[in-house]
Amino acid sequence: MKKLTNSNIKRIHVNQHHIRSNAKNEEKLPPLTVKTSGANHKGYDVDILGPSKVMYSPDKPLSCGAKVWIETHAPVFIK
Numbered sequence: 001m002k003k004l005t006n007s008n009i010k011r012i013h014v015n016q017h018h019i020r021s022n023a024k025n026e027e028k029l030p031p032l033t034v035k036t037s038g039a040n041h042k043g044y045d046v047d048i049l050g051p052s053k054v055m056y057s058p059d060k061p062l063s064c065g066a067k068v069w070i071e072t073h074a075p076v077f078i079k
Contacts, residue, residue: 050074
């Protein structure tokens with residue numbers, strides 16, 4: 001389990017490519033990504049320990065292409 005405790009923004013989204021690959025190839029790639037200013041952290045479960053907001057931005061997706069994600073400044077645990 002990894003804990004991200006700084007107050008920087010964290011963006012959490014579902015990696016659809018991993019979900020499709022898991023279904024097709026019977027793999028177990030982590031389907032969730034927590035993006036921070038310094039890195040991308042992948043996992044299977046994310047616990048948000050504070051306020052968060054679900055965002056939908058079809059005209060300005062994240063660099064990975066995600067159009068829906070969760071934003072938080074709260075600490076998160078990634079499993």
